[in-house]
Amino acid sequence: MNRSEKEGQVILSEDFGRLRKLVPENSRVVVLYDSHIETWMKQMVDPGWEVFPLEAGEDLKQWNCVEKIVETFLKRDINRSWFLIGMGGGTVCDFAGFIGSVYMRGLAFGLVPTTLLAQVDAALGGKNGIHFGCYKNIIGCTVLPRWVLCNPRVLETLPIEEFRCGLAECIKHGAIASASYFSFIKELVASCKESDTFSGKDFHQMPLPALRQLIQGSHEIKMGIVEEDLLEEGVRKALNFGHTFGHAIAARYPSMRHGQAISYGMALAAAYSVEQGRRLSAEQTRHFSAEQGLHSSAEQGLHSSVEQGLHSSAEQGLHSSVEQGLHSSVEQGLHSSVEQGLLRSGSQVFLSPAEHDELLQLLTDCGLEVTLPYPERDIIPFMLHDKKRRGAELPLVLLSRIGQYVFFKEPIILWENRARNPGVCLGVSAVRDFPDWIDRAPWVELRLDLMPALSPVALLAFRMQCMGKEHRLMLTHLGSARPAAVAFDQSVASNQPVASDQPATSDQSAQSAVPSESQALVPEVLAEVISWGVGWVDVPLEAPADYAKELMVLARQHGAQIIRSAHFWGNAGAPVGEAIATAGKAAVAAASAVPSPAELDALAKKAFSSGADFLKVAVHTRSRQESDTLLAWCDKQNTRGVQLSGQAKDSVPADGSYRVPADGRYRVTVMIMGDDALRARCHALRNGYPFVYAAPEREGATAPGQPSFEELNG
Numbered sequence: 113m114n115r116s117e118k119e120g121q122v123i124l125s126e127d128f129g130r131l132r133k134l135v136p137e138n139s140r141v142v143v144l145y146d147s148h149i150e151t152w153m154k155q156m157v158d159p160g161w162e163v164f165p166l167e168a169g170e171d172l173k174q175w176n177c178v179e180k181i182v183e184t185f186l187k188r189d190i191n192r193s194w195f196l197i198g199m200g201g202g203t204v205c206d207f208a209g210f211i212g213s214v215y216m217r218g219l220a221f222g223l224v225p226t227t228l229l230a231q232v233d234a235a236l237g238g239k240n241g242i243h244f245g246c247y248k249n250i251i252g253c254t255v256l257p258r259w260v261l262c263n264p265r266v267l268e269t270l271p272i273e274e275f276r277c278g279l280a281e282c283i284k285h286g287a288i289a290s291a292s293y294f295s296f297i298k299e300l301v302a303s304c305k306e307s308d309t310f311s312g313k314d315f316h317q318m319p320l321p322a323l324r325q326l327i328q329g330s331h332e333i334k335m336g337i338v339e340e341d342l343l344e345e346g347v348r349k350a351l352n353f354g355h356t357f358g359h360a361i362a363a364r365y366p367s368m369r370h371g372q373a374i375s376y377g378m379a380l381a382a383a384y385s386v387e388q389g390r391r392l393s394a395e396q397t398r399h400f401s402a403e404q405g406l407h408s409s410a411e412q413g414l415h416s417s418v419e420q421g422l423h424s425s426a427e428q429g430l431h432s433s434v435e436q437g438l439h440s441s442v443e444q445g446l447h448s449s450v451e452q453g454l455l456r457s458g459s460q461v462f463l464s465p466a467e468h469d470e471l472l473q474l475l476t477d478c479g480l481e482v483t484l485p486y487p488e489r490d491i492i493p494f495m496l497h498d499k500k501r502r503g504a505e506l507p508l509v510l511l512s513r514i515g516q517y518v519f520f521k522e523p524i525i526l527w528e529n530r531a532r533n534p535g536v537c538l539g540v541s542a543v544r545d546f547p548d549w550i551d552r553a554p555w556v557e558l559r560l561d562l563m564p565a566l567s568p569v570a571l572l573a574f575r576m577q578c579m580g581k582e583h584r585l586m587l588t589h590l591g592s593a594r595p596a597a598v599a600f601d602q603s604v605a606s607n608q609p610v611a612s613d614q615p616a617t618s619d620q621s622a623q624s625a626v627p628s629e630s631q632a633l634v635p636e637v638l639a640e641v642i643s644w645g646v647g648w649v650d651v652p653l654e655a656p657a658d659y660a661k662e663l664m665v666l667a668r669q670h671g672a673q674i675i676r677s678a679h680f681w682g683n684a685g686a687p688v689g690e691a692i693a694t695a696g697k698a699a700v701a702a703a704s705a706v707p708s709p710a711e712l713d714a715l716a717k718k719a720f721s722s723g724a725d726f727l728k729v730a731v732h733t734r735s736r737q738e739s740d741t742l743l744a745w746c747d748k749q750n751t752r753g754v755q756l757s758g759q760a761k762d763s764v765p766a767d768g769s770y771r772v773p774a775d776g777r778y779r780v781t782v783m784i785m786g787d788d789a790l791r792a793r794c795h796a797l798r799n800g801y802p803f804v805y806a807a808p809e810r811e812g813a814t815a816p817g818q819p820s821f822e823e824l825n826g
């Protein structure tokens with residue numbers, strides 16, 4: 113190697129003889145190459161070199177393949193005096209780089225990437241690694257190759273789908289760091305589309321100078337960032353734009369190409385950027401109209417924190433942008449950028465909808481998919497294993513505009529809650545529908561007070577159905593606290609006796625045996641099902657104190673978490689019936705009005721000081737404004753944490769899948785009923801409320817306006 117050449121340098125050359133000049137004189141050379149590119153390999157290597165073909169693809173990046181190569185190298189007596197070359201797409205480069213980094217504590221190695229994706233991204237920057245099972249790139253190291261040699265001519269044979277995947281990474285570079293490079297790609301793609309067809313040959317007809325420029329543009333952006341921050345302590349994290357979502361998608365759907373997964377990931381991250389912008393601007397409006405301090409707006413409004421600043425190279429040369437913009441953004445810290453400058457000046461902190469559309473359009477024009485054909489919920493568990501995760505927060509790279517990134521963090525609990533909602537609420541048809549819904553929904557609420565009486569044999573049969581799934585059951589028995597549902601449109605629930613105007617009576621069913629003030633006993637069936645080891649037990653705040661206490665003790669004994677609930681159902685303008693009066697004073701009070709934030713604060717205090725894990729407030733609102741006030745209160749509680757009296761306990765259900773954080777965040781659910789229920793529950797889903805309830809179908813809803821599982825899960 114020429115000593116003046118820099119470690120990790122990237123060489124763009126169409127000269128097939130160049131490789132032979134790059135290896136150190138007098139060293140023996142071993143080449144790990146992708147078997148699909150043998151023809152190209154033969155044009156580049158010296159006949160005296162040892163060559164080993166590899167089967168490219170994600171399966172190569174597994175431990176067993178590392179073992180095989182190590183065995184082969186040992187047999188051939190390959191040692192540290194040898195020079196290793198990895199030649200192929202991203203999987204081969206990642207794999208060969210890993211072997212080069214760890215075999216005998218490291219061989220000198222160089223990479224010859226042969227896919228567009230590897231030439232513009234994977235082979236650059238020294239990240240080498242393999243997967244562990246379905247967890248992407250989880251074992252690896254950062255060691256720069258001596259050099260990376262990119263020859264655009266080898267892309268002639270690259271299948272068009274693979275070319276598109278490379279374009280996804282080029283677009284990523286433009287999106288995070290250079291509006292001008294982004295525009296260049298747009299024009300290039302448009303010019304390719306103007307050619308005969310868009311069948312796939314078009315990109316191959318791209319003139320070599322344009323292809324060179326495409327590759328060079330990405331090199332400048334990526335290497336500028338890598339030089340600034342090789343070990344990904346700051347600015348390099350921006351290159352993960354779309355990857356937290358993308359890697360999760362690739363882990364969930366292993367047959368998907370990396371570039372396609374990143375395309376979906378970028379589309380999700382862009383949509384999320386817009387969503388944060390909306391949230392921020394709503395907060396700004398609220399904040400400024402209320403003439404509060406910026407600090408409180410930042411604390412209350414965003415569920416998350418934007419940690420670092422912005423970087424723009426759009427107007428600057430790449431190097432200067434890296435030096436000026438990125439470095440200062442790392443130093444700056446996000447709170448300060450939000451608080452000091454951006455909110456005050458009204459600057460754009462997050463991507464505009466128009467720029468979001470522009471990004472998606474470019475991805476689509478490249479032939480990449482942008483709409484995830486699966487529920488986002490499916491990929492969240494994989495996101496939570498992301499190696500970028502730090503403690504209780506998940507960092508994300510979002511966009512502030514095309515050519516500028518913004519770093520963002522959100523509590524893991526918000527994502528966990530998103531992944532486990534909606535759950536389904538079953539009433540009168542619970543026994544019949546349970547087997548189906550316990551497999552479809554992450555959790556099932558059983559309204560025991562609405563279920564028909566179960567004979568001992570039927571109860572035993574039900575017990576068998578629940579086995580192994582008990583921890584996903586929530587038990588609710590409103591008993592005397594059941595709200596009088598004067599506002600509930602009975603016509604839509606005609607097939608079940610939910611929420612009748614009458615208080616439950618002892619002859620209605622065994623389940624709805626009503627504990628009264630004098631008889632503070634947990635109904636037998638409720639006690640029985642709690643003893644199975646259910647996940648959560650709902651203890652109405654309106655229930656008599658003795659009854660609530662007994663129920664909570666029982667729940668704790670059997671490892672269930674406790675939800676204290678309050679119900680405001682009788683407030684939609686209909687007359688409050690006699691039944692409410694007989695249901696008890698607390699129920700009447702609860703049914704009389706939409707609670708104010710101060711009343712809700714008092715409820716939260718009461719619930720959490722009694723030892724609850726969660727608070728649920730169910731309210732039938734009459735207007736969007738009423739709902740918004742309640743939702744804003746709930747968001748604030750979840751974001752900032754409720755003030756705990758110190759009596760609340762964190763308990764982990766049997767499978768350990770769900771954990772209440774010690775700081776008390778995300779413990780409150782406001783369940784809006786009535787005409788605004790669907791909109792409000794979509795808000796609840798997005799904002800990570802601990803429980804978002806759905807009905808199996810609207811017709812069988814156990815609460816007025818309860819949206820169906822399909823509506824919320826779509």
Ligand SMILES: NC(=O)c1ccc[n+]([C@@H]2O[C@H](COP(=O)([O-])OP(=O)(O)OC[C@H]3O[C@@H](n4cnc5c(N)ncnc54)[C@H](O)[C@@H]3O)[C@@H](O)[C@H]2O)c1
Nearest residue numbers: 148168169201202203204226227229234239266269270370
């Ligand atoms: N290390 C990093 O910084 C980094 C960055 C991005 C992606 N990656 C990794 O890169 C991998 C994806 O890379 P990829 O998309 O290149 O996949 P790949 O290596 O599987 O190559 C894709 C396909 O193209 C074929 N191929 C390669 N060169 C060819 C050529 N010139 N002509 C015809 N066919 C050719 C391969 O045989 C393979 O079938 C993923 O594992 C991803 O994790 C790593």
